[in-house]
Amino acid sequence: MNFEFATATRILFGPGVLEAGIDAAAGLGARALVVTGRHTERAIPLLDGLQARGVESQVFPISGEPDVRQVQEGVAEARRFKAAFVVGMGGGSAIDAGKAIAALLTNPGDPLDYLEVVGRGQPLQEPSAPFVAIPTTAGTGAEVTRNAVLAVPAERVKVSLRSPHMLPRLAVVDPMLTLSLPPAVTASTGLDALTQCLEPFVSIQANPLTDAIARLGLQRAARSLRRAYSHGEDASAREDMALASLCGGLALANARLGAVHGLAGVLGGMFPIPHGVICARLLPLVMEVNLRALAQRQPDSPIRARYDEVARILTGNPAADAADGVAWVEALCADLQVPSLGAPNWTPGLGVADIPAVVEKAQRSSSMKGNPLPLTDEELAEILSRAL
Template identity: 50%
Template sequence: MAGEEGGALLAWEFVSPPRILFGAGVRRELPAVARAYGRRPLVVTGRSHQRVKDLLQALESAGLQPVRFGVCGEPEVATVRQAVGLARQEGCDLVIGVGGGSALDTAKAVAGLVPRAGEVEEFLEVVGQARPLPGPGLPFLAVPTTAGTGAEVTRNAVLAVPEHRVKVSFRSPYLVARAALVDPELTMGCPPAVTAAAGLDALTQLLEAWVSPRANFFTDACCAEGLPRVARSLRRAWSDGTDAQARADLSWSALLSGLALSNAGLGAVHGLAGPIGGAVPAPHGAVCGILVAPVTEANVRALRRRASGHPALERYARAACWLTGRSDAAAEDGVAWLYELAQSLQMPRLSRYGFTAGLIPEVVEKALRANSMKTNPIPLTADELSAVLEAVI
């Protein structure tokens, strides 16, 4: 962990967009940034047109000809196929994602696929051929309107594959945005439930990257900066959607979580979240918020029983200090804090989304094959994963 072993630095790579613009008002730079890459952008947005109306008008005023594609709910392979067809039909030379993780993931997948033949399934992990993308696609720009997924800076698009009842990644360095414009003002007034789910997703990504065996000095810096900010600001933003400082903290933390996960990997929360999201219509962030405490508890317990000298235990303790604000916190104190946070943010149980005990064997079997499980700090058994799910139904 942390990029070193026995005092010797280990080799590592860090992937990120070549340009990141962060701060209140940076959305106004979008037309100028976009003009450097094209003139007819496909603008992929969420369900609500109103939230991006001003940005679309700004693009038009700057002489661009945007073509809008709306994503309703979390993206499926069919969603991407439809958007690719529209981009080709309209002669789009640029893709801009404006919205939450669903819009951004759709946009980056479309940008990667428009210039080349082949179906998206060929590039999917787990259920597809996982073919490497042979080269760059259309330029992709990312403008997040929620603070959680960090999709504006990641190299993968998460897509649902209904026939396989799972969510999987389309992953390539060529999917990284040419520029990410992260404006916390776009998240102002985000509904409490969305704020909670997105914020817990960011927290989970930071925590899982922090204890990942692929962590390095750069991802450690992201996590050490992001975790305390989420801890101090998520409840504030949830209770007051207009708290500008809390919104800025969450947007910054979400960006950091994307950089961290893209370079260090994730863990068992996300390993379970993909199959759960494929089995029932549950928002990804909400699933992560429901699972992060019991999965962390299972990891800590397994480490103490089977690998008591593992460095992840010390890392969980350090994370607990950031989360609780206590310098003497142990890993178990961090687990208790996570449970209390989920309760205070009114996170539901999985049964709210139709998840039943009968789905546990299917979800566990798929989770054990998920790429995210490869970077969990310790392998969890099928029984341990089943117990986690039983506890949150």
């Protein structure tokens, strides 16, 4: 049994740990570039805390999901400000952007030199500038991963800048920062967290440590996502979801993901649909198609039993099987009002004519390498057709 497990140098978790996190961050240098989402006011406690500890800060807001241009602008701003370290505070977009900026602050060139699939894929040679991740949503787990997902508008795709050098120096996970999340954001980020615990558990690169972490994340998400959605002020439910998100990040960083994220990276680059919505819509469909493909092509695969275990964790029924797990996820998505990928919510949304291009790009995605087995173009097209 051989495997590697890597994560952030230090993780602080729990209600109120933001203050301890600011203390720790203040020891990284005298100047910080603070990357946020568009609502910069959420970073005021951090900025005030850094100032009180003698650290100057410069705010760099990210509008929407980060792309290569925004990262280049962030690197230029960090250099102009002479930032000693970078903080990403916000959802996955702010954290991924901060992670990429910290990496390119110490490595020459631009993002396309290092990006997977559509870039040149060169390895980062130097460790990133110290990076601190402070999530304010519970979903992406980006605070403990070694990659940053960036949009490449020219290619209409989202791909990763990935390196062990990009693991954060410090992750500060304070569930109290998620109490104000609206229901729709709670649903989309929470379903992303659930997906990121489930896919590594059935990944062909799973290992005993990621298994244990994924089980814990699935348990917490199963018992608390509905509650966090309907009663956002419930601190216990928010704590469970923050832990589920952290578990998902730890698991995916060390065991990969699967077809849900293989498709989601492409769809997110082509359409203005939130990543969590895409994952939620695809998850039960990918589960069902994976199970059918395993039964047809790999009937002796031990991963089929893992789907049974997932069902028992999600439903709380010791007699549940994989089909019950699929039904449970479908019911959860309905309860959380997850829209279809072709819904009028999105302009444009996914259409039938787009499916061949999505499939072709998704087959080259790095996430597909963790799926329980390779899916055919026809199977991926079926998943997308049913997600409309």
